[in-house]
Amino acid sequence: MFEYAPAPESRDIVDIRPSYGLFIGGEWVDPQGEDRHKTVNPATEEVLAEVAWAGEADVDRAVQAATKAFPVWSAMPGAERAKYLFRIARIIQERSRELAVLETLDNGKPIREARDVDLPLVAAHFFYYAGWADKLAYAGFGENPRPLGVAGQVIPWNFPLLMLAWKIAPALACGNTVVLKPAETTPLTGLAFAEICRQAELPPGVVNIVTGAGETGAALVNHPGVDKVAFTGSTEVGRLIARSLAGTSKKLTLELGGKAANIVFEDAPLDQAVEGIVNGIFFNQGHVCCAGSRLLVQESVAAELLEALKRRLGTLRLGDPMDKNTDIGAINSAEQLARIRELTESGEAEGAERWSPACPIPDRGYWFPPTVFTGVAQSHRIAREEIFGPVLSVLTFRTPAEAVEKANNTPYGLSAGVWTEKGSLMLWTASKLRAGVVWSNTFNRFDPTSPFGGYKESGYGREGGRHGLEAYLAV
Numbered sequence: 140m141f142e143y144a145p146a147p148e149s150r151d152i153v154d155i156r157p158s159y160g161l162f163i164g165g166e167w168v169d170p171q172g173e174d175r176h177k178t179v180n181p182a183t184e185e186v187l188a189e190v191a192w193a194g195e196a197d198v199d200r201a202v203q204a205a206t207k208a209f210p211v212w213s214a215m216p217g218a219e220r221a222k223y224l225f226r227i228a229r230i231i232q233e234r235s236r237e238l239a240v241l242e243t244l245d246n247g248k249p250i251r252e253a254r255d256v257d258l259p260l261v262a263a264h265f266f267y268y269a270g271w272a273d274k275l276a277y278a279g280f281g282e283n284p285r286p287l288g289v290a291g292q293v294i295p296w297n298f299p300l301l302m303l304a305w306k307i308a309p310a311l312a313c314g315n316t317v318v319l320k321p322a323e324t325t326p327l328t329g330l331a332f333a334e335i336c337r338q339a340e341l342p343p344g345v346v347n348i349v350t351g352a353g354e355t356g357a358a359l360v361n362h363p364g365v366d367k368v369a370f371t372g373s374t375e376v377g378r379l380i381a382r383s384l385a386g387t388s389k390k391l392t393l394e395l396g397g398k399a400a401n402i403v404f405e406d407a408p409l410d411q412a413v414e415g416i417v418n419g420i421f422f423n424q425g426h427v428c429c430a431g432s433r434l435l436v437q438e439s440v441a442a443e444l445l446e447a448l449k450r451r452l453g454t455l456r457l458g459d460p461m462d463k464n465t466d467i468g469a470i471n472s473a474e475q476l477a478r479i480r481e482l483t484e485s486g487e488a489e490g491a492e493r494w495s496p497a498c499p500i501p502d503r504g505y506w507f508p509p510t511v512f513t514g515v516a517q518s519h520r521i522a523r524e525e526i527f528g529p530v531l532s533v534l535t536f537r538t539p540a541e542a543v544e545k546a547n548n549t550p551y552g553l554s555a556g557v558w559t560e561k562g563s564l565m566l567w568t569a570s571k572l573r574a575g576v577v578w579s580n581t582f583n584r585f586d587p588t589s590p591f592g593g594y595k596e597s598g599y600g601r602e603g604g605r606h607g608l609e610a611y612l613a614v
């Protein structure tokens with residue numbers, strides 16, 4: 140085994156203020172109430188900054204600012220709106236190292252992932268939708284598709300800036316204005332994005348950022364001045380939102396949880412499949428809605444694959460997310476860690492066999508070792524519920540039909556993976572899987588040109604690609 144020298148990224152490039160207000164109407168404003176909360180680095184528990192939690196009056200002010208900006212922004216020729224989006228995309232590229240460091244500090248994800256995955260995709264989304272802004276008439280939604288108005292957008296903590304890009308880029312390209320609420324544990328890159336809007340001289344009120352927790356999110360989605368709600372988060376909260384919006388004229392898209400099957404057939408290139416399994420469930424500590432959290436492996440190759448997988452997991456490096464050699468960073472919060480622990484304990488209690496590689500855990504911060512459960516039955520909670528952590532449940536199958544049956548035996552339907560060298564088997568399996576995205580011989584690949592979204596309890600509506608425009612147009 141090679142030893143690695145520490146390769147820490149410097150945090151000097153980021154300038155975190157001790158305290159942040161709300162970004163409304165192009166200005167930093169103080170909230171009306173006194174409610175302020177600390178955001179911490181989950182790898183060290185160090186307090187990074189204090190952030191305002193917006194109340195109803197603040198949300199109302201933000202919605203009013205977005206309403207005021209809408210007539211000008213929506214009437215602007217698409218080619219002019221595109222210039223702002225291109226400018227934002229370029230500023231993100233210019234500031235990408237700074238934004239990657241900030242994301243890693245606030246979220247706990249390895250800097251290598253923030254730098255090489257999150258940030259390039261964030262810029263790519265703005266570039267991609269900038270390209271659509273003056274071509275909406277050719278998107279297949281009529282000659283003159285109209286924007287909806289004010290979009291209220293609520294995002295989770297696992298990909299803070301990327302989820303912001305997925306929401307804001309198409310909304311602005313279509314001529315809507317936005318009020319966005321970042322997740323309570325990861326507000327800092329959203330607030331940095333507010334600065335980028337100023338730097339790009341985006342007209343005031345086109346983008347407003349209000350920080351806070353569930354109450355702030357609820358105030359936003361229920362505000363009568365909001366015309367469209369876009370939510371990414373848990374199925375539980377998605378259900379609440381769907382219920383409260385029923386009967387209103389608000390348009391709604393929901394991107395919710397998942398419990399994806401990663402299916403390995405006996406003819407698959409096993410070494411490649413091992414890499415795909417690792418990427419599928421241990422990327423971003425498994426805090427990925429489309430994570431390949433259920434490995435379905437054909438019985439004839441199960442022993443060989445598991446041996447190779449365990450060997451590979453023994454080489455993963457868990458620790459300081461700011462070190463460029465780190466593969467597994469910190470769990471985002473104490474609450475999420477408690478949830479992962481509770482579910483893994485239920486796995487053992489229900490009779491599955493638990494395994495983790497020898498893996499030193501840092502003294503401070505929130506950590507969970509990569510974990511594999513074998514002997515998992517379909518009825519176990521770890522096979523049914525989303526763990527949202529670095530935990531893989533392994534099940535076996537004998538025939539392709541059984542693989543499909545087991546893969547679809549879930550209330551979710553966000554993604555799936557198929558590993559085989561046979562094109563016909565791959566296409567047959569993909570056509571039977573009830574999942575919004577099916578990857579073949581790869582996993583967790585994202586591209587702004589490709590639509591993403593779920594079936595069943597994983598939500599409805601699509602983000603990304605031409606399809607992603609539909610959610611922001613009156614069609």
Ligand code: NAD
Nearest residue numbers: 294295296321322352353356357372373376394395396428
């Ligand atoms: P969460 O639902 O608890 O929170 C998501 C966001 O909703 C946060 O900003 C939160 O403050 C806000 N919120 C909470 N209660 C609310 C309410 N009543 N009204 C309005 N907003 C409210 O989810 P989480 O724990 O932050 O994120 C993890 C979940 O997100 C996982 O289930 C994961 O699968 C899902 N997710 C889905 C996708 C996707 O594209 N489908 C992407 C990332 C994450």
